[in-house]
Amino acid sequence: MRKIPILIPIPIPLLILLLLPILLSSCTPARASDLDARLQTIIEANHLTPLQSTPQVSADKIALGQYLFFDKELSGNRDVSCATCHQPLVDTVDHLPLPIGSGGIGVAPHRRMGPGKPLVARNTPALFDLGQPEWRTMFWDARVEQLDDGSLTARTSQGPVELPPGLENVVAVQALFPPSARAEMRGFKGDPMRDSPGDVDIFGRANEIAKFQDNDIPAIWGGLWRRIIAIPEYMDLLQKAYPDTPVEQMGPQHLVNAIAAFQIDAYTFPQSPWDRYLAGERRALSTEAKQGALLFYGRAGCSVCHSGNLMTDQRMHNIAAPQIGPGKQPAIEHRDYGRSLITRKDEDIFGFRTPPLRNVTLTAPYMHNGAYDDLESVIRHHMNPARALADYDVMHLPPEVRQRTWISESLNQAMLDRLDPLLQVPADLSDNEMDQLLAFLEALTDPAAKDLRKTIPQRVPSGLPVSDDPAVMRAFLQDKPFVRHP
Ligand code: HEC
Ligand code: HEC
Structure with missing residues (x-):
């Protein structure tokens, strides 16, 4: 006797009813609320609030x-x-x-x-x-x-x-x-x-x-x-x-x-999608941006330094940004020793302040010397500074900067030897995760900041x-x- 497949006698409506819980849990609204719940925990743990509007001044x-x-x-x-x-x-x-x-x-x-x-x-x-x-x-x-x-x-x-x-x-x-x-x-x-x-x-x-x-x-x-x-x-x-x-x-x-x-x-500009989200507007962020936020405050380790409401700890770190341009001291050309020029402390060599990240999509090029033109390159640098330094191409720089740039392997090595141990961005972030991080950075831009002519x-x-x-x-x-x- 041929076996009759078990599902056939069950009427289709009943089947849907039985499978409903599984179907629901895998479709977007349910996943989004799970994302929101996880983000809420992070927001509370990091004491994040929307930016304040401007104080009253005459x-x-x-x-x-x-x-x-x-x-x-x-x-x-x-x-x-x-x-x-x-x-x-x-x-x-x-x-x-x-x-x-x-x-x-x-x-x-x-x-x-x-x-x-x-x-x-x-x-x-x-x-x-x-x-x-x-x-x-x-x-x-x-x-x-x-x-x-x-x-x-x-x-x-x-x-x-x-x-x-x-x-x-x-x-x-x-x-x-x-x-x-x-x-x-x-x-x-x-x-x-x-x-x-x-x-x-x-x-x-x-x-x-x-x-x-x-x-x-x-x-x-x-x-x-x-x-x-x-x-x-x-x-x-x-x-x-x-x-x-x-x-x-x-x-x-x-x-x-x-x-x-x-x-x-x-x-x-306190109205970025991220600020609106922090104020309770759950639909202000796309699912991708929410996943990016989870990475930023989680596995990608960004918030170790880009912390607090300003997304900077306002401390100096050496993340070994490529050294381009004339440098800070005429006596030692093509070098910028960063914070140590002020403190004269060895531990501050190549230290630069963690930059804030609101509206960061608008303000290329990036780093203390504008070494990178786009945010993906910046994140890739954080993931693997040694690789990024080895691959760094000065040809994208304007001629006047390129002519004043002198990168050497020993300089790169000196920076890498002193890399801040807090920099633990995983080198294996997937392309998908990269897109999520970029979507989150995009959500830090207030659309009102895009046209400043009236100022x-x-x-x-x-x-x-x-x-x-x-x-x-x-x-x-x-x-x-x-x-x-x-
Ligand atoms: C160890 C601390 C630290 C960690 C962790 C860190 N950053 Fe940074 N970030 C910095 C510092 C310091 C700079 C500036 C370095 C310089 O200019 O020499 C910077 C620069 C940047 C910039 C350029 C902004 C600008 O205006 O030039 C972006 C964007 C950025 N980081 C995003 C991220 C993201 C995303 C992550 C996580 C994947 C991350 N950072 C992890 C310290 C950190
Ligand atoms: C020639 C270009 C130039 C001019 C002109 C200039 N700035 Fe800047 N500004 C810079 C640079 C470069 C830095 C960063 C320098 C550094 O950190 O060593 C800076 C830093 C700043 C910062 C610090 C921002 C931060 O996040 O730390 C502020 C605020 C600022 N400038 C406001 C002004 C004001 C106000 C004036 C006029 C009185 C002015 N700037 C004139 C180039 C300029």
């Missing part, structure tokens, strides 16, 4: 800060503003591996070096979410820092820096430095590393702040303060921004506090052009008396 203070941020009056040669490198048209960065400051030509990312002018040694970081209360360091080497007792400090490789009183936060402290850096904003003549008497601005007038020592912040800002208060509109703006203080009692701290207030107000003012009180377009600059200078400096 519109007058923000307006003063906005003008200063875009005003080239704060640069020695009157040719560079903060926005030259932190260009709002391109996401508060310049999309160059290494920035081009004083003497450069053009609008980022098409900006090119001027003849005889240097490249800046490190990549321009984005200015997103600087008002979050967790911030206590600034710069790739955290040389601006808020100590545990709340005091604000800054150091350079030459030692501690004297800061004016009344600075409001690390962002304000930071703003004191770009105008003091010769290659960025201060300008120079001849050797960029020496005192530069004889340097002139775009009108041919003496650059009176060129002559000071690099970390003489009081002298440099004394000069900048005199420039600003010589402009009547700035006197008005200062009085409005700080109505309770007579201008005679003000100083550079009032300028940088306003610059910080502007950056915080203009560039805080650019039409004009600034000095009357200098806001734009870095060489044609605009030429037209501006055409009818100006040019005083050639002796």
Whole structure:
């Protein structure tokens, strides 16, 4: 007798009914809720919350800060503003591996070096979410820092820096430095590393702040303060921004506090899909991004360093990023020893601050020197630094960076020998897992951060052009008396 298959006598509807629990558990809604539950545990364990929106600050203070941020009056040669490198048209960065400051030509990312002018040694970081209360360091080497007792400090490789009183936060402290850096904003003549008497601005007038020592912040800002208060509109703006203080009692701290207030107000974006998810909106993230989050906080080990709400522990780690560009010290070319230049400690060699990751899809190239153009290469580097260094190809770099790059096996080996043991990203992440991590990083971008045009003012009180377009600059200078400096 032929055997009758057992299933045939069972009516189809009954079969479906019997199999229903199995069917349900394997379809997406059920899996998603399982993902959500696992993520919830992680979110609680890591104390993660959505970013905060901006604190209330007077519109007058923000307006003063906005003008200063875009005003080239704060640069020695009157040719560079903060926005030259932190260009709002391109996401508060310049999309160059290494920035081009004083003497450069053009609008980022098409900006090119001027003849005889240097490249800046490190990549321009984005200015997103600087008002979050967790911030206590600034710069790739955290040389601006808020100590545990709340005091604000800054150091350079030459030692501690004297800061004016009344600075409001690390962002304000930071703003004191770009105008003091010769290659960025201060300008120079001849050797960029020496005192530069004889340097002139775009009108041919003496650059009176060129002559000071690099970390003489009081002298440099004394000069900048005199420039600003010589402009009547700035006197008005200062009085409005700080109505309770007579201008005679003000100083550079009032300028940088306003610059910080502007950056915080203009560039805080607390509505990324990840932030919405943290606020309870479960559908803000795709399943792939949720799986990426599980990896980020789990097996991939990213959150060991990219921890907390800012996704950075604000500590320095050596993950052996390829060394490209001129390096930080003229005496030791093509090397950047990172944090150790500030602390002079052996353990800090090649240490760079873990970068924050909000809106990271917008801010290529990546690493402290812009060595990588895309996020997949960055993650692959974390997975296997030795392989990534061996495979690193300088040909994708712009010529001016490539010409100043000198990678050697011994340098790579020196970095690998000191690799931070906390870097335990598995080398065998699958392509699928890579996609999930990338989807998670994508979910860290607030769509509102993609168009920042409205943060650019039409004009600034000095009357200098806001734009870095060489044609605009030429037209501006055409009818100006040019005083050639002796
Ligand atoms: C020539 C290009 C350039 C100019 C001009 C410039 N910056 Fe930057 N900015 C950089 C670079 C490069 C860094 C990182 C330097 C480092 O860490 O060593 C930086 C760092 C910063 C940071 C720290 C961000 C962080 O996460 O630590 C802030 C904030 C900032 N700049 C704001 C400003 C302001 C305000 C001005 C104008 C007063 C300005 N920048 C002018 C290139 C520039
Ligand atoms: C040991 C600490 C550590 C771990 C673990 C770690 N990172 Fe990083 N990450 C860093 C440091 C430090 C840098 C900057 C290095 C440099 O510029 O020299 C960085 C850079 C990055 C950047 C570039 C961001 C930018 O703005 O330039 C991204 C993206 C990134 N990490 C993502 C990840 C992901 C994803 C993981 C997990 C797969 C991860 N990181 C694991 C420390 C870490």
